[in-house]
Amino acid sequence: MVNVSSNISSDKKDNKAKLFVLDTNILLHDPHAYFNFQEHDVVIPMTVLEELDHIKDRHKDVSRDARVAIRSLETTLHDVEPEEMIEGVPLNRGELKDSSVTGHLIIMNDHHITSEISGLPGGENDNRIINAALHLQKERPKVTVVLVTKDINMRLKAKGAGLKRVEDYTTDQLIDDIEFLTKGFEQVEGDFWANVKNVETVKDGRDAKHTVDRSALENVFINEYVLDTDTDFAGRVSAISPDKAELMDLSRTRLMSRKAWGISPKNIYQAMAFNALLDPNIELVILTGPAGCGKTLLALALASALEMVIEQGIYDKVLVTRNTPEIAESIGFLPGTEEEKMAPWLAAITDSLEVLHKQDENPSSSLNYIMEKANIQFKSVNFMRGRSIQNAIVLLDECQNLTASQLKTIITRCGEGTKLVCSGNLSQIDSNYLTAVTSGLTYIVERFKDFEGSATVNLNGVVRSRLAQFAEENL
Known part of the structure; x- marks a missing residue:
């Protein structure tokens, strides 16, 4: 029986303590992912290292990601004794030497898990990783064990096998729903100028730039287009300050008359x-x-x-x-x-x-x-x-x-x-x-x-x- 993370401090051995088990695809997606779990402990099963080893020599783009992940792990663990690696190495090492991160990185020899653990049969790598998480869940009932994988089917299998917590890796996810993704333009109901109290206009030839109060365009960003529904107005945000926004006046008519290589919008x-x-x-x-x-x-x-x-x-x-x-x-x-x-x-x-x-x-x-x-x-x-x-x-x-x-x-x-x-x-x-x-x-x-x-x-x-x-x- 493998004693994993026995050096977790007593204040972490409660219901708030978490142990994250990373799947191979997490390290391929983000080779430095194990640094992103704050104060919690991270487990990388030996099966994951074996998969990275097989992938690094393939003639595919993903092989580079595998090599980066391996080099990152080596930087963190290069002078660590085998006993320390099994017990857990503090994550404020290697590339995070100056960080306040206090979690631990643990390499788990999941091949030594006893057969009486109720898990998935066979020697498939996904099953071995799931079984490692199930083993940890049984061994440490006071710790929340979380399997992190981007493989949807693996998440379903893990839940079906009895793992209580399975999650996707969302650290680099910037929005929660695609509906919140910016469209690059903002459409204002009615007449845009009806909602503008102060405006300064500067003309340069046929071009005109309007400077308006930021209150009229609170959430715009640089080069975002602004349209209204009632007039010919169309503009592009050309500059932003905390209290002002500058709009380049384009007009719908001018935009629609633009051509390129014989193509009209x-x-x-x-x-x-x-x-x-x-x-x-x-x-x-x-x-x-x-x-x-x-x-x-x-x-x-x-x-x-x-x-x-x-x-x-x-x-x-x-x-x-x-x-x-x-x-x-x-x-x-x-x-x-x-x-x-x-x-x-x-x-x-x-x-x-x-x-x-x-x-x-x-x-x-x-x-x-x-x-x-x-x-x-x-x-x-x-x-x-x-x-x-x-x-x-x-x-x-x-x-x-x-x-x-x-x-x-x-x-x-x-x-x-x-x-x-x-x-x-x-x-x-x-x-x-x-x-x-x-x-x-x-x-x-x-x-x-x-x-x-x-x-x-x-x-x-x-x-x-x-x-x-x-x-x-x-x-």
């Missing part, structure tokens, strides 16, 4: 997207939307990219990339160049280009000419790491399937003069471990909303065919 939401996409001072544009908006997001981004590369000459090239789980596993086995390997997953890009040039006399020739003229390059997300991208527009599609750390890796590749466009649909997540509230797309929307070089637009009211609209309403 079909509604005010697409018009706001065009405004952000065509502004070189905005380095990060995040486009989100409901089901069915994928092609619309991509067409807007591509049209804007072609306009700024070919017509305006602001950027030198267009890099197009997306995340698809199969890429990491099989792209290396496909024949041809990187662009040719990526072709099956980037068909949506070429489809959008064809739509933009379907009226041409020779669409095929136009497509080849534009791809060469705009220097459009298809890149795998896996090959973006380690690069420094200069003076380019990067179109990153399907962002809803990326974690926060993966998106951070890509965003930090963007050098001087680069504009990044992230698009995705939070209702179409393919990852086994991500939800709408834990997706990297949600994460960057919340993290970058106060950054003056970014703008977010949610494309409500996606224009669809009559057939698609009827199916959505009636099926």
Whole structure:
């Protein structure tokens, strides 16, 4: 029988004491997760270390996360005696030497758990981890044992096996419900100016900026769009102070009249997207939307990219990339160049280009000419790491399937003069471990909303065919 965490102080041996058992996917999601449980103790079963060891050598993106987790654990435990590791190592060590954290990190040899423990049968790794948590629950009845995993089915199995507390890892979750995610615009009922008491207007050519009291726009953030329902008013927040907000006057009419590469916006939401996409001072544009908006997001981004590369000459090239789980596993086995390997997953890009040039006399020739003229390059997300991208527009599609750390890796590749466009649909997540509230797309929307070089637009009211609209309403 393994005596786990016997050095927990007497004041923690009560109903408030907690012991968190971490699943492997928690350390893959956040390699430093065990630092985030405050004063509580954290148990990592030996099975988790074995899984990390197997994953670190795979030719997949997740292998990097496994190596980071292993290095983090080694930093914390590098000079610890075996007995200390079993008893529990204080967490204010290693990377948190100056922290006041008083919890303990425990490595548990779950292979030694006796067979009489009522748990799940077989030698599957998930079952072993669940059985370790059940063993701790039985051994320490005064301590609340919590299994933390992002695997929904594992949570169900653990509860069915008798584990009282099973939770998801939500430390890096910025919102509780996707309904609270910012849409990038605020719609004011009635006439916006009817609610404004004081305003100062400064004109610069055809542009006008209005400075109003913050009380009229209490919860706005930089580069958020403001609309009203009764007039032609539309503006974008260009500056914020504790008591004032500055609005760049855009007007609905001007927004709707904006074009890019022959494409005109079909509604005010697409018009706001065009405004952000065509502004070189905005380095990060995040486009989100409901089901069915994928092609619309991509067409807007591509049209804007072609306009700024070919017509305006602001950027030198267009890099197009997306995340698809199969890429990491099989792209290396496909024949041809990187662009040719990526072709099956980037068909949506070429489809959008064809739509933009379907009226041409020779669409095929136009497509080849534009791809060469705009220097459009298809890149795998896996090959973006380690690069420094200069003076380019990067179109990153399907962002809803990326974690926060993966998106951070890509965003930090963007050098001087680069504009990044992230698009995705939070209702179409393919990852086994991500939800709408834990997706990297949600994460960057919340993290970058106060950054003056970014703008977010949610494309409500996606224009669809009559057939698609009827199916959505009636099926």
